[in-house]
Amino acid sequence: MKNFVLLFTLFYGFTLLQIQAQETTIIETEGNLESPNPCNCVPISEINQQHNPADIYIGMRKCIEQKDYAKAARLFAIAGVFGRFDTFRVQDKTAHQALAVLQQNTISTISEEDRKIMVEQLKKVLEKNSRELYAVCQEIQKVGTPTYHPKYMIQHGMQAFLNPEGDGLVPNFNSKESWKLALNSYLNCE
Numbered sequence: 001m002k003n004f005v006l007l008f009t010l011f012y013g014f015t016l017l018q019i020q021a022q023e024t025t026i027i028e029t030e031g032n033l034e035s036p037n038p039c040n041c042v043p044i045s046e047i048n049q050q051h052n053p054a055d056i057y058i059g060m061r062k063c064i065e066q067k068d069y070a071k072a073a074r075l076f077a078i079a080g081v082f083g084r085f086d087t088f089r090v091q092d093k094t095a096h097q098a099l100a101v102l103q104q105n106t107i108s109t110i111s112e113e114d115r116k117i118m119v120e121q122l123k124k125v126l127e128k129n130s131r132e133l134y135a136v137c138q139e140i141q142k143v144g145t146p147t148y149h150p151k152y153m154i155q156h157g158m159q160a161f162l163n164p165e166g167d168g169l170v171p172n173f174n175s176k177e178s179w180k181l182a183l184n185s186y187l188n189c190e
Contacts, residue, residue, distance in 0.1 A: 029160040033102060034152045041066050044074050044139040049147040053079040053086070053099060057106045064110050069121040076103075076122060077187055078140050085182035086150040089173045091166075095157025102152075128188050137189035145179045 037051055039059030047056060056079035063072035083099035090096065107115060125132045154160060154168035183189035 029155040029164070033098060033105075033156060039075070041068055041071055042075075043071060044078050044136070044143060047075070047078055047143050049144055051082075052146070052148050052150065052152050053083040053102055054152045056082065057102050061106050061109060064114050064118060067114075069117055070125070072118060073121040073125040074136055074139070077126060077136050078143065081140055081182050081186045081189075082146050083153075084186040085146055085178055086153045088178040088182065089170050089175075090150055090153050090157070090168055091170050092154065092157035092159035092168060095153045095155075095159065095168070098153040098156035101156070126187065133187065133189075137183065137187060140183065140187070140189070145175055 033054055035052070035054035035058055037055045039047065039051055039055050039062075041059055041063035047059075056075050060072045060075040060079065063069070063075060079102075080099070083102070087096040087099065107118075110118070124130075125136060127133055150168075157168075159166065159168060
């Protein structure tokens, strides 16, 4: 009897999962997490103000595939700063998770071994008050404030469905102050 109950439960549970999977509908807006200008595995100095985080994470993944973890860590840093800056200028708070989704999408495609090495490299490069972090901060500041329209993030939020006619940006946005805040809050750059 126990075996029958166990088999019934397993079968019923599996069938329920299949039914739930069939009923799931994913709706995305055009431009959601879009990478209009994908990067290669490049140093920060080759990133420009028109590269959005989706572009940069593609380059990061290429660096990991090439086992160039130092470049990958630096690209992770600038993509994160650009993404943090975008959270300050994109009005729809539901869109702000776009950066975390891009990070998750990038990390989920690499092996466990590469992930462990990457984490160690990130700890090294992003260690607070380290020379490495200081150098990364200087390089990112040379690139400067992003000038792209953050469509990848705007189209990720609920307002892309509810108010598709709006531009999605915070009115009277203070770019200069937000850039400083993004550098400081994401990387502890001073």
